[in-house]
Amino acid sequence: MKRSALFxxxxxxxxxxxxxxEYEELSVDHVQPRMRGGDGSPGNLVTACRGCNARKAGxxxxxxLAEEPEARRNFFRLARYVxxxxxxxxxxxxxxxxxxxxxxxxxxxxxxxxxxxxIANLLEKQDRSTERSKSDGE
Numbered sequence: 001m002k003r004s005a006l007f008x009x010x011x012x013x014x015x016x017x018x019x020x021x022e023y024e025e026l027s028v029d030h031v032q033p034r035m036r037g038g039d040g041s042p043g044n045l046v047t048a049c050r051g052c053n054a055r056k057a058g059x060x061x062x063x064x065l066a067e068e069p070e071a072r073r074n075f076f077r078l079a080r081y082v083x084x085x086x087x088x089x090x091x092x093x094x095x096x097x098x099x100x101x102x103x104x105x106x107x108x109x110x111x112x113x114x115x116x117x118x119i120a121n122l123l124e125k126q127d128r129s130t131e132r133s134k135s136d137g138e
Contacts, residue, residue: 001040001041001042001045003023003026003028004023006028006042006045006046006047007023007026007047009042009047009081010046010047010078010081012026012047013047013078014026014047014048014049014052014074015029015046015047015048015074015075015078015079016048016049016052016055016056016064016068016071016074016075017049017051017052017070017071017074018074018077018078019049021049025049025050026047026048026049026050027047027048027049027050027053028045028046028047028048029045029046029047029048029053029056030044030045031044031045031046031061031079031082031083031086031090032044032061032086032089033060041083042081043081043082043083043086044082044083044086046075046079046081046082052071055068060093061075061090062090062093062094062097063097065090065094065099066094066097066099069127072094072099073124073127075090076091
C-alpha cells in the first residue's frame with residue numbers, strides 16, 4: 001500500500017494522538033512489526049504522526065498503549081482497518097499486563113468482537129469502571 005493511500009484511508013489522522021496532519025508530517029506504523037513477522041498489508045498498517053511514532057520508538061505496541069492511556073483509547077477508536085486478529089492480540093496483551101480491571105471478561109468480550117470501534121467501546125467502559133473503583137477506594 002502506498003503511503004498516500006494509507007494516509008487518505010485514515011483521513012490524515014494519527015491513530016495515537018487522534019489529530020489530523022498534513023501528509024508530510026505523517027509516518028507509517030506497523031501494528032505487528034516486520035521484525036516480529038508483520039507484513040506490509042493494509043490490515044497491519046496505521047497512520048501515525050512523527051511525534052507519536054518517535055514516542056513509541058522501539059516499544060511494542062501493547063507496551064506503548066499500556067503506558068499511554070490516551071493513545072490506547074485513540075488507537076482502538078481510530079484503527080478501523082487493522083486486521084481483527086491484530087486488534088485482539090494487542091487487547092489480550094493489554095489484559096495480560098493488567099491494564100484493565102477485569103482481564104478475563106475483557107479478553108472473552110474481545111474474542112467476540114470484530115472491529116476496532118467495538119473494542120474501543122469495551123475498553124472505554126473498562127476504563128470508566130477502573131476509575132470509579134479507584135475513586136471509591138480513596
